[in-house]
Amino acid sequence: MERKNAWKNYDEKELEALEALSGRYRAFLDNGKTERECAKQAMALAEKNGYTSLEDAIRAGKRLNPGDKVYFVCMGKSIMLFHLGRQPLESGINIVGAHIDSPRIDIKQNPFYEDTDLVYADTHYYGGIKKYQWVARALALHGVIAKKDGSLVEIVIGEDESDPVLCVSDLLIHLAQEQMAKKAGEVITGEGLDIILGGRPLAGEEKEPVKALMLSILKERYGIEEEDMLSAELEAVPAGKARDLGLDRSMILGYGHDDRVCAYAELEAMLLLPAVPEYTCCCLLADKEEIGSVGATGMRAHYFENAVAELVNLTCDRYSELTVRRALKNSRMLSCDVSAGYDPLYASAFEKKNAALLGRGVCYNKFTGSRGKSGSNDANAEFIGKLRRIMDDNGITWQTAELGKVDVGGGGTIAYICALYGMEVIDSGVPVLSMHAPQEIISKADLYEAVKAYAAFMKEAK
Ligand code: MN
Ligand code: MN
Numbered sequence: 030m031e032r033k034n035a036w037k038n039y040d041e042k043e044l045e046a047l048e049a050l051s052g053r054y055r056a057f058l059d060n061g062k063t064e065r066e067c068a069k070q071a072m073a074l075a076e077k078n079g080y081t082s083l084e085d086a087i088r089a090g091k092r093l094n095p096g097d098k099v100y101f102v103c104m105g106k107s108i109m110l111f112h113l114g115r116q117p118l119e120s121g122i123n124i125v126g127a128h129i130d131s132p133r134i135d136i137k138q139n140p141f142y143e144d145t146d147l148v149y150a151d152t153h154y155y156g157g158i159k160k161y162q163w164v165a166r167a168l169a170l171h172g173v174i175a176k177k178d179g180s181l182v183e184i185v186i187g188e189d190e191s192d193p194v195l196c197v198s199d200l201l202i203h204l205a206q207e208q209m210a211k212k213a214g215e216v217i218t219g220e221g222l223d224i225i226l227g228g229r230p231l232a233g234e235e236k237e238p239v240k241a242l243m244l245s246i247l248k249e250r251y252g253i254e255e256e257d258m259l260s261a262e263l264e265a266v267p268a269g270k271a272r273d274l275g276l277d278r279s280m281i282l283g284y285g286h287d288d289r290v291c292a293y294a295e296l297e298a299m300l301l302l303p304a305v306p307e308y309t310c311c312c313l314l315a316d317k318e319e320i321g322s323v324g325a326t327g328m329r330a331h332y333f334e335n336a337v338a339e340l341v342n343l344t345c346d347r348y349s350e351l352t353v354r355r356a357l358k359n360s361r362m363l364s365c366d367v368s369a370g371y372d373p374l375y376a377s378a379f380e381k382k383n384a385a386l387l388g389r390g391v392c393y394n395k396f397t398g399s400r401g402k403s404g405s406n407d408a409n410a411e412f413i414g415k416l417r418r419i420m421d422d423n424g425i426t427w428q429t430a431e432l433g434k435v436d437v438g439g440g441g442t443i444a445y446i447c448a449l450y451g452m453e454v455i456d457s458g459v460p461v462l463s464m465h466a467p468q469e470i471i472s473k474a475d476l477y478e479a480v481k482a483y484a485a486f487m488k489e490a491k
């Protein structure tokens with residue numbers, strides 16, 4: 030059962046559309062290196078395309094009708110777009126869900142210290158990373174600092190060509206005999222991921238003069254004190270823009286494809302829906318997937334369910350809890366998250382005929398999990414049968430995927446959480462090489478097929 034390479038199908042017009050999409054996606058990556066920045070971009074795109082605030086509608090008690098488009102942002106870190114369909118909510122929603130948080134290095138709450146004329150920020154990494162990949166490379170700092178007066182200072186340092194960048198140092202190879210003999214997981218420790226922030230003393234300062242100069246710069250540029258770090262969310266991420274990869278420009282190398290490539294594909298798919306879709310469609314962009322979908326903005330929180338309840342309240346003559354439950358239970362969902370692309374350099378980690386190949390289209394994982402599918406959603410065969418029909422009818426290049434060989438590892442997504450409502454859910458995504466590395470690789474063809482697939486799913490799933 031060989032799957033076709035998507036590139037073989039494209040004519041000039043499609044190649045042009047694919048390039049244009051890739052350009053828009055690269056811009057989304059460049060301007061979205063944190064969950065907050067991605068949520069903000071999604072909101073701007075929604076507003077530009079006629080979506081209005083669900084919260085405003087709730088406040089005004091505004092009746093919502095088929096064709097109406099609303100969005101809801103949860104604490105600035107996750108966002109949902111709803112495009113109301115002809116059918117009542119009770120008959121279910123066609124959902125595409127992804128996550129917009131990515132692995133990174135977070136700054137601790139009491140981060141700054143000076144050691145031997147250098148000033149550092151202490152960090153705690155976020156998500157699963159190979160720590161040795163994050164040293165000796167340019168890092169940028171993105172995030173917010175909440176002040177006691179309630180104001181929020183937004184920070185981006187290291188993205189503009191004229192900005193300074195930050196870095197975690199590594200030991201020189203000349204003296205690394207002992208380090209090189211260590212296991213890869215122990216080469217760089219978590220507490221060893223401290224970021225260099227400066228190396229020049231403040232004139233006239235006796236006590237920690239290098240730290241003092243760095244603090245004076247923070248004070249001058251952003252009006253913040255050291256104490257303000259107690260209420261900050263600062264993320265160190267790879268500095269610089271996403272780039273076309275390969276002499277044929279067929280791929281994109283960039284930070285955060287997991288899972289912003291699916292998030293962006295969903296957003297573009299939402300814009301391809303007819304004025305009034307048959308069923309209500311939803312694009313759900315969650316936070317905290319990389320640390321277990323926890324917290325108020327993670328998928329395990331109730332914001333999605335609450336938003337559906339609000340929609341029921343604003344579309345039905347009489348609100349009923351049962352209608353909300355039916356809307357959730359009767360829904361159909363693609364849990365859109367990247368999958369491991371088959372990598373010839375690491376062939377032994379994959380079972381090739383069940384692995385996703387770069388360029389062979391959007392992929393569907395019946396199951397994820399590890400050690401005997403543990404933690405997996407394991408989609409229903411009946412649902413997959415319907416999906417096959419939608420994909421093939423719409424000429425979409427697609428493939429099935431398994432996250433590596435049995436018992437070599439594994440992973441999960443938000444699929445199992447949404448499945449708790451009793452809806453049909455399957456994992457779907459774009460194959461990625463070097464997943465969770467500071468720079469990951471995708472094929473433009475797979476992004477292009479994902480957009481088409483997600484639009485077709487939302488239009489036709491029932
Ligand atoms: Mn992911
Ligand atoms: Mn991930």
